[in-house]
Amino acid sequence: MPSPKAKNPGRSGGSPVLGSSNGRYEFMSLTKPLNRSSPPHLLQRQGSDPTTARLRASESPTRRRGSGSSTGSASGQGPPEEDALSSLLAIDLWLSKQLGVCACEDSSWGSVRPLMKLLEISGHGIPWLAGTAYCLYKSDSAAGQEVMLNLFMGLLLDLILVGIVKAVVRRRRPAHNRMDMFATFSVDRYSFPSGHATRAAMCGRFLLAHLVLAAPLRVLVLLWVGLVGLSRVMLGRHNVTDVMFGFWMGYCQYNLVEMLWLSPQTLQGLLGQSA
Numbered sequence: 107m108p109s110p111k112a113k114n115p116g117r118s119g120g121s122p123v124l125g126s127s128n129g130r131y132e133f134m135s136l137t138k139p140l141n142r143s144s145p146p147h148l149l150q151r152q153g154s155d156p157t158t159a160r161l162r163a164s165e166s167p168t169r170r171r172g173s174g175s176s177t178g179s180a181s182g183q184g185p186p187e188e189d190a191l192s193s194l195l196a197i198d199l200w201l202s203k204q205l206g207v208c209a210c211e212d213s214s215w216g217s218v219r220p221l222m223k224l225l226e227i228s229g230h231g232i233p234w235l236a237g238t239a240y241c242l243y244k245s246d247s248a249a250g251q252e253v254m255l256n257l258f259m260g261l262l263l264d265l266i267l268v269g270i271v272k273a274v275v276r277r278r279r280p281a282h283n284r285m286d287m288f289a290t291f292s293v294d295r296y297s298f299p300s301g302h303a304t305r306a307a308m309c310g311r312f313l314l315a316h317l318v319l320a321a322p323l324r325v326l327v328l329l330w331v332g333l334v335g336l337s338r339v340m341l342g343r344h345n346v347t348d349v350m351f352g353f354w355m356g357y358c359q360y361n362l363v364e365m366l367w368l369s370p371q372t373l374q375g376l377l378g379q380s381a
């Protein structure tokens with residue numbers, strides 16, 4: 107099979123192809139022979155259609171280190187946990203590709219791509235930061251200002267933490283993603299975790315705890331969180347595990363926001379110290 111690196115350099119939306127030269131893990135291998143425990147749908151897909159084969163090649167998680175030959179679990183003889191992880195990640199990539207039905211206009215659900223992009227904007231950092239800053243500025247009650255200030259801090263914390271994890275893990279976005287997002291940081295060429303999912307989960311919890319009390323609106327908030335996550339996979343931006351982990355991370359980030367909660371007294375103390 108021709109090298110995906112040479113043949114298809116920009117296929118993953120501008121993400122660098124992580125190969126053996128930098129000695130980093132890639133996430134999963136559909137190029138290596140699957141062992142008998144592999145799900146039947148994956149076995150069936152081995153070497154089937156050329157597009158899938160090319161995609162598989164560009165998604166290879168095989169740890170191609172040193173000589174480039176894969177050993178151990180690559181041949182199904184490695185530690186069972188490595189095989190289990192490989193299988194799990196193979197299922198993740200397979201499922202994500204199946205669900206990436208809005209990855210481009212001519213995908214099977216390409217007509218709903220604009221709607222998915224609307225959901226993308228609704229969970230983007232810029233509208234959230236700008237909206238929170240505006241509400242903070244407009245709020246005339248101390249309680250309102252306190253809530254908005256903490257939401258703002260939470261959003262900044264989210265950007266920092268997601269940036270760190272993305273930079274450390276450096277998982278490539280799915281090969282079928284078209285990198286046409288607006289206003290991204292350089293780490294956003296990586297996909298793990300989904301920043302939209304962390305933000306949606308954290309803001310969702312924040313809204314439910316501090317701002318949205320009416321039951322129908324609370325349901326809408328939960329629906330929005332779920333749809334933002336689903337849209338990341340449908341747009342082809344993320345694999346399912348990026349979004350699942352993102353939800354978990356955002357959920358935990360809210361706990362951190364509560365722990366670090368800036369009360370008016372804390373603020374006065376901080377301002378008093380700096381004056």
Ligand SMILES: CC(C)=CCC/C(C)=C/COP(=O)(O)O
Binds near residue numbers: 232291294299301303
């Ligand atoms: C420029 C600012 C303020 C935020 C960037 C928001 C962004 C584009 C995050 C990437 O999200 P995914 O990881 O879900 O693709």
